[in-house]
Amino acid sequence: MGVHTIKMPDVGEGITEAEIVEWNVSVGDTVREDDVLAAVMTDKATVEIPSPVEGKIVSIEGEVGQMTAVGSAIVSIEVEGAGNSPVEKAPPPPAAKEPPPVAEASEEAAEAPVEAAPAKAEPARPAAAGPAPAAPRRVPATNGPPRPEGERPLAAPSVRKRAMDAGIELVYVRGSGPAGRILSEDLDAYIAGKAEPVTSSFQPNNTITETKVIGLRRKIAERLQDAKKRIPHITYVDEVDMTELEELRHHLNETRRPDQPKLTLLPFIMRAMVKALRTYPKLSAHFDDEAGILREFGAAHIGMAVQTANGLMVAVVRNAEARDIWNLAEEAQRLAAAARDGTITREELTGSTITLTSLGSIGGIVSTPVINSPEVAIVGVNKIAMRPVYQDGAFVPRKIMNLSSSFDHRIVDGWDAAEFIQHIRRSLETPATLFMEP
Amino acid sequence: MNYLSCEVLVIGGGPGGYVAAIRAGQLGLDTILVEKKSVGGTCLNVGCIPSKAIIHVADEFEQAVKASKGEAHGYSVKDPVLDLVGAMEWKDGIVGQLNRGVEALLKKAGVTVINGQARMRDGKTCSIAGEKENTQIKAKFVVLAPGSEPIELEALPFGGNVISSTQALKLEELPKRLVVVGGGYIGLELGTAFAKMGSKVTVLEATDRLLPQYDKEIGTAVTRQLKKLGVDVHLNTYAGGMNKKGTALEATGPDSKSFTVDADKVLVTVGRKPRLDGWGLRELQLTMNNGFLAIDEECRTSMTDVFAIGDVTGEPMLAHRAMAQGEVVAELIAGKRRTFEPAAIPAVCFTDPEVVSVGLSPEEAREAGHEVAVGKFPLPVNGRAMTLGAESGFVRVVARKDNELVLGIQAVGKNVSEFASSFALALEMGACLEDIASTIHAHPTQGEGIQEAAMLALGHGLHI
Numbered sequence: 063m064g065v066h067t068i069k070m071p072d073v074g075e076g077i078t079e080a081e082i083v084e085w086n087v088s089v090g091d092t093v094r095e096d097d098v099l100a101a102v103m104t105d106k107a108t109v110e111i112p113s114p115v116e117g118k119i120v121s122i123e124g125e126v127g128q129m130t131a132v133g134s135a136i137v138s139i140e141v142e143g144a145g146n147s148p149v150e151k152a153p154p155p156p157a158a159k160e161p162p163p164v165a166e167a168s169e170e171a172a173e174a175p176v177e178a179a180p181a182k183a184e185p186a187r188p189a190a191a192g193p194a195p196a197a198p199r200r201v202p203a204t205n206g207p208p209r210p211e212g213e214r215p216l217a218a219p220s221v222r223k224r225a226m227d228a229g230i231e232l233v234y235v236r237g238s239g240p241a242g243r244i245l246s247e248d249l250d251a252y253i254a255g256k257a258e259p260v261t262s263s264f265q266p267n268n269t270i271t272e273t274k275v276i277g278l279r280r281k282i283a284e285r286l287q288d289a290k291k292r293i294p295h296i297t298y299v300d301e302v303d304m305t306e307l308e309e310l311r312h313h314l315n316e317t318r319r320p321d322q323p324k325l326t327l328l329p330f331i332m333r334a335m336v337k338a339l340r341t342y343p344k345l346s347a348h349f350d351d352e353a354g355i356l357r358e359f360g361a362a363h364i365g366m367a368v369q370t371a372n373g374l375m376v377a378v379v380r381n382a383e384a385r386d387i388w389n390l391a392e393e394a395q396r397l398a399a400a401a402r403d404g405t406i407t408r409e410e411l412t413g414s415t416i417t418l419t420s421l422g423s424i425g426g427i428v429s430t431p432v433i434n435s436p437e438v439a440i441v442g443v444n445k446i447a448m449r450p451v452y453q454d455g456a457f458v459p460r461k462i463m464n465l466s467s468s469f470d471h472r473i474v475d476g477w478d479a480a481e482f483i484q485h486i487r488r489s490l491e492t493p494a495t496l497f498m499e500p
Numbered sequence: 501m502n503y504l505s506c507e508v509l510v511i512g513g514g515p516g517g518y519v520a521a522i523r524a525g526q527l528g529l530d531t532i533l534v535e536k537k538s539v540g541g542t543c544l545n546v547g548c549i550p551s552k553a554i555i556h557v558a559d560e561f562e563q564a565v566k567a568s569k570g571e572a573h574g575y576s577v578k579d580p581v582l583d584l585v586g587a588m589e590w591k592d593g594i595v596g597q598l599n600r601g602v603e604a605l606l607k608k609a610g611v612t613v614i615n616g617q618a619r620m621r622d623g624k625t626c627s628i629a630g631e632k633e634n635t636q637i638k639a640k641f642v643v644l645a646p647g648s649e650p651i652e653l654e655a656l657p658f659g660g661n662v663i664s665s666t667q668a669l670k671l672e673e674l675p676k677r678l679v680v681v682g683g684g685y686i687g688l689e690l691g692t693a694f695a696k697m698g699s700k701v702t703v704l705e706a707t708d709r710l711l712p713q714y715d716k717e718i719g720t721a722v723t724r725q726l727k728k729l730g731v732d733v734h735l736n737t738y739a740g741g742m743n744k745k746g747t748a749l750e751a752t753g754p755d756s757k758s759f760t761v762d763a764d765k766v767l768v769t770v771g772r773k774p775r776l777d778g779w780g781l782r783e784l785q786l787t788m789n790n791g792f793l794a795i796d797e798e799c800r801t802s803m804t805d806v807f808a809i810g811d812v813t814g815e816p817m818l819a820h821r822a823m824a825q826g827e828v829v830a831e832l833i834a835g836k837r838r839t840f841e842p843a844a845i846p847a848v849c850f851t852d853p854e855v856v857s858v859g860l861s862p863e864e865a866r867e868a869g870h871e872v873a874v875g876k877f878p879l880p881v882n883g884r885a886m887t888l889g890a891e892s893g894f895v896r897v898v899a900r901k902d903n904e905l906v907l908g909i910q911a912v913g914k915n916v917s918e919f920a921s922s923f924a925l926a927l928e929m930g931a932c933l934e935d936i937a938s939t940i941h942a943h944p945t946q947g948e949g950i951q952e953a954a955m956l957a958l959g960h961g962l963h964i
Contacts, residue, residue: 216905216930217930218928218929218930219928219929226836226837226838226839227836227837229837239930240903240904240905240932240934240935241900241903241904241905241930241932242903243930
């Protein structure tokens with residue numbers, strides 16, 4: 063018998079630590095070769111760690127959500143033969159944490175249901191008259207838990223009779239007694255109007271659900287926190303008349319070849335960004351603030367925010383400057399699909415130099431996008447709406463859309479930010495210019 | 501024709517009717533009660549009360565017989581002789597005393613009692629054919645409480661040696677061989693009593709167990725004791741007719757084989773049916789429910805201000821249900837808000853051992869979708885049960901697993917019918933297991949078994 067130790071593998075270039083997002087085994091399990099032991103997450107890719115050997119799990123290190131350095135031991139497996147690590151003197155007994163304390167707790171709960179029953183421990187209300195009784199009493203009962211639907215109200219005959227005489231239907235009265243029994247006090251509280259009616263749809267919900275923030279959500283949280291902490295944002299909003307562009311887009315969609323993708327607004331806006339970046343190249347950049355270096359890219363690798371079931375991802379349309387409208391549309395669609403079905407690669411999620419974010423028809427009128435650090439600019443797209451515009455002496459209906467864009471104010475002056483957006487606006491309002499080179 | 505009018509007219513003076521009338525009278529309502537025979541109904545005259553008297557005689561006589569055989573503890577008697585006529589006289593004395601008691605209560609409450617067969621003409625009018633003179637009553641409110649009567653089998657019409665429970669309680673000569681058709685509680689109570697008095701008793705039951713209205717565990721406990729008494733029990737057996745001489749009953753057993761059982765008397769107790777004839781149901785055209793008068797939770801029929809209570813309104817056909825309904829109806833008529841929605845209606849059965857059941861059996865509780873905790877305490881290990889010479893029985897508590905609310909309590913054993921009060925109280929009060937387990941039950945009583953059963957359901961019995 064020997065022990066085979068499995069270490070956190072080096073799962074990607076330059077990765078020094080990874081987060082354990084799932085344990086598929088626990089101590090005592092027998093595993094075969096290639097059984098999945100755990101899932102770990104690095105940056106934005108999740109990797110499964112298979113077992114290289116057959117044997118019995120003797121220890122696991124690290125909880126779900128814990129960052130573990132590459133190379134540190136995460137699983138020990140007892141194997142036939144020698145194994146790969148010296149057999150240590152009995153590892154710290156795992157028994158202590160093995161049976162979760164849940165079993166004990168639930169047994170206690172069964173023993174003492176009365177104590178467990180009141181959902182919220184209110185401080186005892188002052189009694190209506192006289193000093194509080196010396197003996198510990200149940201909290202009077204304005205707020206018993208609501209009765210599950212379809213359950214008959216439970217009350218002693220005396221309480222039922224009192225309720226009936228008072229013209230009160232007990233289905234509307236909450237019970238604070240054991241098993242939800244309606245006590246005389248509950249009825250008093252109801253009559254005095256101090257009780258929560260049992261069937262009201264306006265009921266306070268004081269539940270608190272704690273969820274460990276792990277995986278992609280944790281990654282998002284960290285990155286956004288970091289971006290907001292480091293970058294002094296400036297957000298600039300202007301409106302764009304999209305009437306002509308929308309006409310063009312409809313025309314192109316109607317006359318496209320079967321092999322061409324349906325065009326959304328995004329490729330047009332990307333195209334407008336590419337054109338604007340020619341004039342304002344320092345907006346396609348990374349600012350390494352620790353090194354104090356601004357890295358300006360000739361390329362426009364446009365990050366594209368994609369909402370997935372797990373959260374937000376930023377897929378990258380590489381070299382947008384080298385793509386025409388159709389190609390931009392195709393690439394954007396491919397990336398969005400890959401992000402949603404989880405087949406997107408690490409490479410496709412990294413390396414953007416400027417980001418475009420859009421919530422489509424629910425885009426609102428203004429947003430304050432957070433810069434995808436270490437980039438210096440993000441362009442946010444709000445919804446298009448038909449609005450009255452005063453033009454040539456009359457109000458005319460126009461399709462108006464706002465662009466809400468944020469910039470790293472350390473690098474980008476307000477003037478430049480505004481100029482950049484105005485450039486985009488002009489391109490979009492005069493769509494023919496989108497197709498003129500350079 | 502004698503014309504009367506009143507606020508409340510009660511048809512039928514059984515437990516439901518007389519309670520409704522007394523309560524209405526107490527509440528100051530001008531009330532008339534019409535009864536064909538004597539007040540107290542089936543219960544008092546030919547049911548609960550007289551049968552309990554005869555069962556008591558049978559128990560004492562059986563004990564005397566045991567003592568004569570040297571089977572008693574610490575004493576003996578010589579040649580005890582049953583005096584069935586004397587027993588019946590004692591019973592009739594009790595019935596008569598109670599009849600007079602009820603009459604006195606009605607009078608005290610200011611209720612007018614009219615003897616005769618009531619016949620409703622419409623929802624407000626009733627005529628009574630009297631001996632000399634007919635009476636017509638106009639009433640604002642009508643309470644129908646006509647009761648129920650034994651079901652007659654087509655092949656075994658009552659008459660001659662074929663008797664109902666009513667005639668069985670009037671026998672002056674002990675039948676040597678008594679065949680009981682129908683193994684429900686009425687047949688078994690009387691069958692047991694006659695067996696104890698010395699009859700050779702045979703019970704024929706069409707289903708696969710006795711006391712089919714209770715669960716199997718209870719039926720089994722009673723069946724075991726019946727067999728010890730020497731009662732022959734035939735399950736899955738259908739009664740046919742009497743032979744030509746009227747001395748034996750033809751029957752068909754589970755294997756479809758026919759056989760005959762010699763019988764001096766055949767007691768038919770296959771159930772009771774609502775009494776729907778003779779009082780004018782046709783004139784009222786009331787909505788029916790499965791052969792019974794349909795009522796709502798205020799005991800109202802389909803006709804305005806016409807109420808119905810008791811056996812005529814359905815199962816369980818029990819006197820205490822009718823009484824509770826009668827009280828509700830009287831208070832409703834007096835303008836109070838009332839409903840008849842009890843948490844439980846206890847049922848007792850005076851077999852040997854006795855049976856009491858309140859609420860749901862474990863099976864019924866599961867069928868109702870509950871996860872169930874059951875605590876069952878055997879009574880033979882209880883000290884008081886031992887001193888009573890009890891050899892069998894149990895107390896069983898059924899509760900919800902999640903919040904430990906008691907859903908039902910049953911018991912089988914000597915004198916356990918008296919448990920009905922505490923069982924029903926527990927259910928009406930919405931007791932949880934801990935409420936029963938933490939209540940000090942007096943020692944030495946069989947009632948300690950109730951506490952123990954609750955503890956067992958909580959997972960920690962003390963004396964077991």
